[in-house]
Amino acid sequence: MSGSREEQLAAWTAKTKRVGFRQRNWSVVRWLAALTVTLLLAGLAVSLLDYPPALAAACWVAAAVTGAIMLIWFFDPRRFRARPSGIS
Template sequence: MGRSREEHLAAWTAKTRRVGFKRRNWPVVRRLAALCAGLLLAGLAARLLGYAPALSAACWIAAAVTAAVMLIWFFDPHRFRTRPPGTF
């Protein structure tokens, strides 16, 4: 039969400690996601309140650029931070 859950977890923990487990820089990704959502809502508000259509278009274009930067930042392996030794 297969190994127990604890054995799988222990093997995974030992393997990731050897590899040097890395994590993403989440605060930057969260800020970019919040900025993107804010720009989308600002564009929607500008559209619904009857401001110039160029203002809402500019907000939506800026939101698209922010989303692209967020995805690039999220998937770029150079942006990963190494965890300090001894922490898990």
């Protein structure tokens, strides 16, 4: 990559405007990320407080499933919102 960081950013912005950049539906992704982190921390707390190991495992499995759903939602092209036409 040649040029300064500002030049690269300007070129990327110009290219993005030409192709009609679309943005992800971040509210759902943030909610799923928060749920994943909460489940991971709950599993850690259950593990450290000497509760049954099955409860910690259930928290971690639920976190893995939620994380997978988050990634699927993030990369699914049907989940994109069109960029408003008035924004330049």
